[in-house]
Amino acid sequence: MFSKILAANDGSPGAVRALGAAISLAKLHQAELHMITVEAIPHFPASIDEVEEERYEANHRFAPVIDSARNQAKAARVKIEIHLVPGHVIEGIVEFVKTHNVDLLVVGFMGHSQLYERIIGSTTDRLVRLAPCSVLVVK
């Protein structure tokens, strides 16, 4: 049913569970499996250094996440393509889904307080609304 699955992974426990589900689904459907990690770049920075420091920190933060995802996929004998994308989380993931014709996006559920949900909204909510494909939210 699904031929190209994308797991969004920021290293959070929910995202790791989502990756596990994506690996199982990829195996079941013989689908192509991709994982995306977005290194956030601040809007309207005052210096290149600010951008470079964010990327430097993100690279160090995500290196173990990427390593662990590779091992998880290898243990399940599933081929995974990993993409570290600079940009903004929602835009980056939605753009990737569009340009790579992904047909299933798998994301982790992150619970927030009611106040937070009301004011900020969750990344998961916005991905479900904006992604032009089916979205599986793993709890």
Added chain:
Amino acid sequence: MENLWFASALWIGLALIASVAQLWVAVSVALLEIVFGAVAGNVTNLTLTPWVNYLAGLGAILLTFLAGAEIDVKVIRRHFASSMSIGVVGFFAPYLGVLAYAHFVSGWPWPQAQIAGIALSTTSVAVVYAVMVETGFNRTEIGKVILAACFVNDLGTVLALGIVFANYNLWLVAFAAATITSMWLLPRFTSRLFAIMGTRVSEPQIKFVMLILFFLGGLAVTARSEAVLPAYLIGMVLAPIFLADKELTHRVRVITFTVLTPFYFLKAGSLVRADVIVVAASSILIFLAIKMATKFVSILPLTRIFRFEQREGMYTTLMMSTGLTFGSISALFGLTNHIIDERQYTILLTSVIASAVVPTLIAQRWFQPKFKPIDQEIATISEATASVKGKQGV
């Protein structure tokens, strides 16, 4: 607030709030510091003590040095004609346009109008760079031309700031001679000196750079020039060393962004008057419009000459219409030296901030060229993985 440590807690607390807020709004910490500074300046009694002014000044100098140290001269040499011409007209057109409007239409006296022209002549290399990293354009030739042109544009701004208000006397000659001599000597022996000094926790390399910046800054101020001018120029000549030594650059950045630039941006924001923003909203919009219009009139035809496609030309022009750091430095220079008043400062700083946001949004929404290499090179992932493994001793 008279208690030094309570005052310190207030300033660093505001900086901390800005850093934490960045996690939610994904806007640069510098812009948030300006906003929080403006709120605190209008709501609380945020006193500008001599030590706050000192830390803010030092932050501006190191920020400018780092901006200079990012210039890849090889790229400018490779795209000399396009980057030079776009950069030079990108500086002169808004400088003259805003200067003329401020003086002849708004009735600002010449010195005030000069500050307006200089503050709005800038291009934000950082805003452009962030957009390019996101879209992948930093890896294309057109992206490199735009970035090189931004550096040239900002060099014009820094030179104007350092020259226009200087006293033309022997001190200026001494300052110019010392700066030129340093620019000639430093690239020749700094690498060897750094190798001898080695990497120590006491950071002798950074202290050496600061010694040069402080001494030249002292001469600049004596000549009534601006200390950021030598900082940018010295950064430029030391760029090959700093571009090659990522760790050294990282250490300077950490010092600068943790304890220095927050004071600079919070101070810049705290001097904004909320009532002026409301009353002078039309002036702010007109200054922004003139900046963008003059950039369009001057840069867009050049992109045709250099055979940019229509969409790429519009994108380049909009990117060159941005501005933030040097615009705020110029406006603050004017206020600190009593050239402009708080009302004029508020108008200029708000226009500068608007110029960081408006052209970027238009460019990204309607004129992004088709090229969009979304994946980062796999090498970066491998490097990051290797680096972390190395640190963990794996």
